Amino acid sequence: MTNIFWPVFKNLEEEMNRLMFNIHIDDNQLNVYSSKIADLILRAATEIESLSKELYVSNGGTKSENIKYDHDALKYLDKIWSIDKKLVIISSYNCFQSNRIIEPFKKKENRSGSNKKTYGWNNSYQNLKHDRANSLEYGSATYLFDIMAALFVLNLYYKDDSYELGKDSISSNFDPQVGSTIFSIKLHKSQSINMTGGFNKDADFEECTFLVKPTDKATEYLTKTIEEINEENKQIKMNKLVEQFKSEKFSTAEEAIKLLKDKAQQKQPDNFNNLLVQRISEINKELNFEAVLNKNQF
Secondary structure (H helix, E strand, O other): OOOOHHHHHHHHHHHHHHHHHHOOEOHHHOOOEOHHHHHHHHHHHHHHHHHHHHHHHHOOOOOOOOOOHHHHHHHHHHHHHOHHHOOEEEOOOOEOOOOOEEOOOOEEEEOOOOOOEEEHHHHHHHHHHHHHHHOHHHOEHHHHHHHHHHHHHHHHHHHOOOEEEEOOOOOOOOOOOOOOOOEEEOEEEOOOOOOOOOOOOOOOHHHOOEEEEEOHHHHHHHHHHHHHHHHHHHHHHHHHHHHHHHHOOOOOHHHHHHHHHHHHHOOOOOOHHHHHHHOHHHHHHHOOEEEEEOOOOO
16 A cells, blocks of 8 residues: 655655754744744644544544544544554754653643633644634644644554564664654553563553564464463373372272362462473574554553
């Protein structure tokens, strides 16, 4: 599939970078506004409308007509991916503001003329779209950062890229900018491997756009290996139980059955860890990692 959205995002980024070179973006300049900034906001909003609808349709959205980008598409993407929790970090060396964390899909601003909450960038877009002459202050640097961060996140989900990390479980070679020159994302790095094939979530899991996990092939191998070790462990326990039973003496069948039941209820020595240690080098050989989009798949 040809991706027509990413080149547009990169072109908007280039224009934004030139703008940031001409304006010293610090806390005192975040409310500066201009027709150029307003133009960038409107163009980014057009991309968001198209991208959100594409993602809605391709990821199970049920409406086929009259899809609204905010009430239908973004609401649905939030439901399946928790995009309202995703954080974007401003990492450009051209930016000097103190707050560098953006929550682009957090509804934190009242829509103009209403008490209903909306995304800050959407309030800017609606005012500029419907009454630009009297709303130019909505074409500010703050809103530009918000809407470009939102567009960045949607582009990443549309691209749906994954990155092979090999043995790099701490993802030291993963670039959190993932192609952007202005923004970075949060990456979830689980501190431990779930030996049952699950995923250990840290407290910031939903804030992360990407996560590090064992590859599907490694997970399949690990699950199979654990099952084999469990079966081997059960067999060892059973063999020990049988040997204990053989060493006992009894005179009737009822006595033998009672003794067998009693011994079966006794806790048998667990050999799981020893068996795991024996196969650890084999497991390490097969254990590779990848960075993938966080789609609430765990």
